[in-house]
Amino acid sequence: MGAIRPVHRTLLRDQAYEAIRDAIVSGDIPPGTVVRDAELAQELGLSRAPVREAFSRLVDEGLLETKPQSYTRVTVLVAAEVRHAAAVVRALHELVARTAVPLLAPDDVETMRAANTRFAAAVRAGDVDAAVSADDALHDVLVRVAGNRAAAATIARYTPLIRRLERRRFGDAVSCRSADLHERLIHACGVGDVAGAVAVTTEIWRALEELADGTTDHP
Missing domain, CATH: 1.20.120.530 (GntR ligand-binding domain-like)
Structure with missing residues (x-):
């Protein structure tokens, strides 16, 4: 998922959210794609904590969906x-x-x-x-x-x-x-x-x- 840009170490939760959101909205991370906090954290140059917080917000906003202990993935357009x-x-x-x-x-x-x-x-x-x-x-x-x-x-x-x-x-x-x-x-x-x-x-x-x-x- 090389389309997501690294972020600076300020307001990490918000910047992780914006980077992942923009990649979803642009289609760089397509609908149905399973996303993993460890992989995205490494790509963004962050720890897993702000990425997990970003995931929670994106689930709340309908851009991600999650099944506990199973997957987190990009929602399809409904x-x-x-x-x-x-x-x-x-x-x-x-x-x-x-x-x-x-x-x-x-x-x-x-x-x-x-x-x-x-x-x-x-x-x-x-x-x-x-x-x-x-x-x-x-x-x-x-x-x-x-x-x-x-x-x-x-x-x-x-x-x-x-x-x-x-x-x-x-x-x-x-x-x-x-x-x-x-x-x-x-x-x-x-x-x-x-x-x-x-x-x-x-x-x-x-x-x-x-x-x-x-x-x-x-x-």
Whole structure:
């Protein structure tokens, strides 16, 4: 599993979690793969303790599943679970947009616009990592400005499940439409149109709920 990068010896639990999570989301550790704490600890240059803690968190978030005394493995994509996660994330992004739009500064809107420029370029180039990073940067502006820590934490928890599906289906009609939807969202944010921003946010995340219906790993 050479795709996972070693981590620095600070915040080891969190960094182990992020490294393993990213490898799962990107598909570098495919669905169904059995993972072992000793092997990953060696690859990451860590002791087994932070890797075990990362495993526990990833099980809680639905990216790993475990059978005591038997195995820990990467979960398959389950359509219903992805759809449910997308519905939760959609509702919280709607809340965030409703809260944040009246508080946005011009620089915030420009940050969103720059992120969408990067996103559109990445989609055209077929660069999945760059597209996901730019998409996160755009939506994170609203999450940050809203200042709702509970919403931010819940979004962070469930977004990786959705990202797994997005990466698999990258380049389809949803990805191609996203840049245009982002432009509409940015325009609404720029003119202070709360209702418009919430409506576009709903459209963006409902598209991902619909995308989940095409998941084939599990009925």
